Amino acid sequence: MNIEISKIANLPTSYGDFKIQSFKQNDKEHLAIFTYTLPSIPTVRIHSECLTGDVFKSLKCDCGEQLDFALKQIQKDGGMVIYLRQEGRGIGLFNKVNAYSLQDLGHDTIKANELLGFKQDYRDYKIVDEILKHFNIKKIKLMTNNPLKLTSLKHTKIVKRVPIIINSCEYNYEYLETKKEKMGHLL
Template sequence: MKNIEISQIATLPTKYGTFKIQAFKDELGKEHLALFSDELVEAPIVRVHSECLTGDALGSVKCDCGEQLHFALELIAKEGGMLIYHRQEGRNIGLLNKVNAYALQDKGYNTVEANHQLGFSADERTYEIVEFILNHFGIKKLKLLTNNPKKIESLGSIEIVERLPIQIAPNPYNEKYLKTKKDEMGHLL
């Protein structure tokens, strides 16, 4: 990747603990974040968290994203490691299309079918910036906190020494969503 703009490192105190934070602006103008502990061990815990405004900031229970984010921040604050906040909203279809997908889900489509109705694949995300960030920090191997096999496959140049599951209890609003992630997208739930 070329022309990546990188911020300075700052301190970010949170309700989970105090992290270091650094921003990375990619070629498309999207700004991604790395939150990390002071000391990164040889194979740190890493969570690549895909942006979900509705779940992360607004508290939506239609998905498990916000709960996964909070779980990851708690774990990383306790054990050390890094969270990469990957700015590809709605599996990279954008917020407007995500809301349109929600409207289709209200009519009975599952998350994959809704994306297809809008002309997108089930998952439009790419992970080049994630590899760039990991390389920037000299991370060559890690313990990946994920249920998504695509994230595992996407980090080809990084050795994943362990996959750590991130299990969130379903609720009546996200049961179909989680079942679709497992059955149609191969998530390890």
């Protein structure tokens, strides 16, 4: 895997002080945001980009709340958020907005993607093992509800799953039900 790795920089945030490093893989630029001190078995959140949830705090999903939860917990416990640039389960922002439009007509997230000619999920987590290897991390506590993430790491041992518990609302209830019922999320 051909990866370019940036220098490390300080990243002061409203959650606390972190370090940041970028990992460029072809046209994707992923990030590792991590505490100044990493414990021997750090808590790690693999987070796929969600501009609408992470930045604009959309209530249609739980992504922004999951990221907030993870950054607070990781600041407290020590660890890392690996921020993967694979918007809309890998279909991109343009197609995600088109899927949102279909969701407005009553289709769930999976059906909306299918109507646009896509599979339910195109995300790939191979880069995560490479990022963890760069930091010499062999064991982690993985913060996730997604069963695919629990089986995607090939060179890193997951010693514990840390659930992310987020309350639903009227705008994301059906979205969360779809994740649970059709994608097997541990909610």
